[in-house]
Amino acid sequence: MARPSTTCGGCSPHWRVCRSRSTSAGVVCRSQRQTSRGRSDDLLTIAVRHGYGSTEAFGRAFRAVHGVGLTEARRHGGPFRSQQQLRFRLTVEGNTAMRVRITDLPAFRLVGHTTRVPLIHDGVNPHIQAHIAAIPLAEHLRLKALSNASPSGLLQISDELEPEGSQGSELTYMHGVATTNDSSAPEDLQSIAVPAGSWAVFTTKGPHPQALQETWAATAAEWFPSNPWRLRPGPSIVAVLKHNEDFTTATCELWQPVERP
Secondary structure, eight states, X not given: OHHHHHHHHSSOHXXXXXXXXXXXXXXXXXXXXXXXXXOOOOHHHHHHHTTOSSHHHHHHHXXXXXXXXXXXXXXXXXXXXXXXXXXOOOOOOOOOOOEEEEEEEOXXXXXXXXXXXXXXXXXXXXXXXXXHHTSOHHXXXXXXXXXXXXXXXXXXXXXXXXXXXXXXXXXXEEEEEEEETXXXXXXXXXXXXXXXXXXXXXXXXXXXTHHHHHHHHHIIIIIHHHSSOEEOSSOEEEEEEEEOTTSSEEEEEEEEEEEOO
16 A cells, blocks of 8 residues: 555655644644633643654654744744645546447548638537538538538538647538549539548437537547557548437437557
């Protein structure tokens, strides 16, 4: 127990107990100085109360912790050094059940409308929401008609994310579709070339976008450290398979480009 305590707590159990006792004794000395009535306890009584058999042993420990002797501390009310209570917290990870499959795709292109937006980890991203809302309905239908590669349908595409993925950092967001490399795309659409490779496809179901965001975070914190895959350069893609009328719940697929180390 001594070694883990020293490693985690920064000092040995013996020294921590000594500092804790001396902190408590410092409170007694300070309070007795500030009390104008009644008789103060003698040093031996304070020493015994804090686990010491003599005033000499107590005085040495007190000076080692606070840097001043007992007599001086009682006379001047300090200075004192405080030892905070040591707390250990257990964090349990890996308790998120994830539905995932690995699939290989040939090279393809993503085409659609792009914009630069800040990354928001929790809740609806109003910048993405505004970008999608500004696209006319007829344009949504035109994009869907261009889709002829996997993943199919209208896609939410995040590209050029910063490696740290910090809140507020910018990324390129595309509202678009996947097409084969030999398909012709309208000139008024932006395009992202995606090389052939493997993809980890995570299925999410529940409140939207909370379920999707929680799964996205769990891929980094839990899935990748536990599996023989790592992210490779490329966009992250979200395909919405179905949703309710007001889009508060949805079933989605999160496509992440992966490779073996």
